[in-house]
Amino acid sequence: MGIFIRLLFSTVIFFLLHSSVFCFPRIHPTFPRYQNIRVRPEITSDSIKAKAKTQLYETKFHTQILDHFTFTPQSYQTFQQRYLISYKYWGGAKQNAPIFVYTGNEGDIEWFTQNTGFMFEQAPHFKALLVFIEHRFYGKSIPFGGDKKVAYANSSTLGYLTSTQALADYATLIIDLKNNLTANDSPVVVFGGSYGGMLAAWFRLKYPHVAIGALASSAPILYFENITSQYSFYDTVAKDFRSESENCYKVIKGSWQEIEDTAKRTGGLELLSKSFRICENSMDVDSLEGWLSEAYIYTAMTDYPTPSNFLQPMPAYPVKQMCKAIDDPKAGNNTFQKLYGAANIYFNYTGNVTCFDLNDDSDPHGLAEWQWQACTEMILPMSGNSDKSIFPAYNYSYTDRAQSCKASYGVEPRPSWITTEYGGHNIHRVLKRFGSNMIFFNGLRDPWSGGGVLESISNSIIAIVAKEGAHHVDLRFSTTEDPEWLKDVRMREVKIIESWLSQYYSDLVDSSLSF
């Protein structure tokens, strides 16, 4: 009956919250639990529904090698990697028509595919073959015989879940596919959003012989080590709310103390439980704070200008809607009633929820293994600023992170590995003289945007920044209600990709480049 059961936060909620959240999952050393995100088609707009139905793809599997970078007996094990493919608009190998590849994120590829309408909508114009590749260890692309119990058991199997292996998977799959289609001269453009956007950008950097260009949307490739301010993520969440109303921001900022004070009073937990309509036996003050934080954070990330259904069914401009609920005079001085109204925008926009279960750890999009990545290479330092954040102050500690990862998996993170392998420091200086054909899109309402590339680096490494934009909004299906700025962003992206292709085709017939 549509009960949204929520992630339980432990007493170290802000460690969790700040330590390893990427898109959605978060780490907890002892209780890894994830929010239940359900795609609820009933609220998607008609135009989206209509498109989703006509955008069919086939599901295929590619036999993939376990370890590209060693030659141990174990490395030769294979697994079935899923990819979705649509030939519908492809101009074919003879025409050297392009291939658009989505470099899959940390979850079920079908879900990301359904939220990447941009590729479907542009395919007819470009006569593009569409391929969406699932990331190893997610969805149906599970090594070790497809058995998640084995694959997720411990670091001896999970150890093969890394970004470098994923990129090599994509390279081998694309090359094999092109060989099979005799489409060796078809140019490949890679697309990705969020972690998938990081992978798209890194793929172009590491495999320029496989992809002629990359559209990396909302890819916080600079959120490592000390490149970006640790405060940037939470500062942006606060800025989003504050931009709607100063009161809204202040109410949220002040609420944590009130919640904690209430919890300490006799009958306080019951009051909180009732105020937020928490299901019986699931009340816990840290969990409640986590639940609320999640609502604010993910609403900020998905603060789209049209109704959407990515993480949750949501109205257009959901931060504005949340602040409306908080500023509603009807709630008077009742903070909990205000917050409850706001939380309902994110957790219960359909109005079907009868109570919220804070203990739920279901994971419908299969995002859970991100916590492994967040304990090994994806070490994004995040702190909460005491002045600006709407959350209590929190100082990131690598030592704490390392300890909890060690406790969970027995492994030590490698916090410098991502910048060692992919760079990031002085990116303008490095990439001004190296590389080409990349678009970095960022929407400044997206808390991740602070870790993105926000200024163009060269004539062909271009930053597109939309101050009104949220998390990879450009990659979503268009709607009739899309604002002009969003149409402009997509038009710019299309023009740039056109220019890559036109240069490629011109190079293809240039005999001086034919060897």
Next chain:
Amino acid sequence: MGIFIRLLFSTVIFFLLHSSVFCFPRIHPTFPRYQNIRVRPEITSDSIKAKAKTQLYETKFHTQILDHFTFTPQSYQTFQQRYLISYKYWGGAKQNAPIFVYTGNEGDIEWFTQNTGFMFEQAPHFKALLVFIEHRFYGKSIPFGGDKKVAYANSSTLGYLTSTQALADYATLIIDLKNNLTANDSPVVVFGGSYGGMLAAWFRLKYPHVAIGALASSAPILYFENITSQYSFYDTVAKDFRSESENCYKVIKGSWQEIEDTAKRTGGLELLSKSFRICENSMDVDSLEGWLSEAYIYTAMTDYPTPSNFLQPMPAYPVKQMCKAIDDPKAGNNTFQKLYGAANIYFNYTGNVTCFDLNDDSDPHGLAEWQWQACTEMILPMSGNSDKSIFPAYNYSYTDRAQSCKASYGVEPRPSWITTEYGGHNIHRVLKRFGSNMIFFNGLRDPWSGGGVLESISNSIIAIVAKEGAHHVDLRFSTTEDPEWLKDVRMREVKIIESWLSQYYSDLVDSSLSF
């Protein structure tokens, strides 16, 4: 007593010879044996000796991780990686003086260092720190506790000997070293010859944030799959000899049949043994053919214009010297006497050898593990052309290679991996639009040159080709007898590296690039 004991070739000599030779080692599925290459200082010129003595370096070790690309418990094992460092000419961190790094090859780093005088000679001009990093699994950089018996035991340990791991070793070592020296803004230029040159080129492509440029000398990065003609290597050997004298070429080309016919006759082996002064009990016709082939091939590779001592002590222009011996009227029609004279140029220039032992499998420079690399990723297809080659015709067969590798190590090669990971196909089309700051030097007398980049790709990816040059001759110590073309090559390289550095320093103070 200076006995040069030679590699035993089996009956499948031409399979061996054509299948996996890189610089020196060659594969044999059951009898991996390597030529004895001794550095014999007594014949180096005084100028070289003097320089070698003054170019001192310190030996250091870096704690390196076993596997950069997985997070299994095994991956966290560490080993001590050797590097040689010279601060003598360094301008220091405060001046952001450059760091020149040699990306070590398949052998003892001291040996390569001693044969890379160019870096020592240019260091004062550039005020450069010099670092020579040893490749994992070679020299003293042995994983698994430094125990070669364990490290080389089988594929479960040797499996970590790969080019991608080596490049990641170099990246982590360089970054750590710069951090330790507080020299984060010191630009790094990488240098390498032969396989080390391939690594230098790939390092610039994969780690542009670590190295601002690469000088890749005699790096046959295109000798994979079908990019380069399989015949190119042996055709060049033939061309070298033919360029000295048509008779020389014909005598060698015709000799194989004569050797085999002789071997079949009663007393034939004794005659051959005596003719070539083979040590007692080491005569075998295949070994003899291998021994002669080796002389021709390595003499062609090291056909330097001055006396040298890289693989063997050698006179200037040794191919010319060999042909002189073959064309010597004193030998009349005695083919074996002619070949013996030629072989002596390579194997016995010092004149100290009393007999040649074809059974020797010593490996003074620690090159043996190349055969592992040649059975996994380094699949360079080489065939002998029946018309042109001075060797009997031979057709490369991947199936044969795979079978013998399987028999030796139990592993299947991955023949497409190198081009998947590093590219190579259509390199002009790809790198015209991506990448910068690379020099590809090739000497056309070098049999490897056919697999090199022989035409400039862009304004900053530059091919320098010397028709008179041999294998990475540019990286050797200069001598007073160096010909003008060689001086010019080095001068061009210096000018180009100067331009990279000057652009880098100008970018460094450009505030628009400071983020």
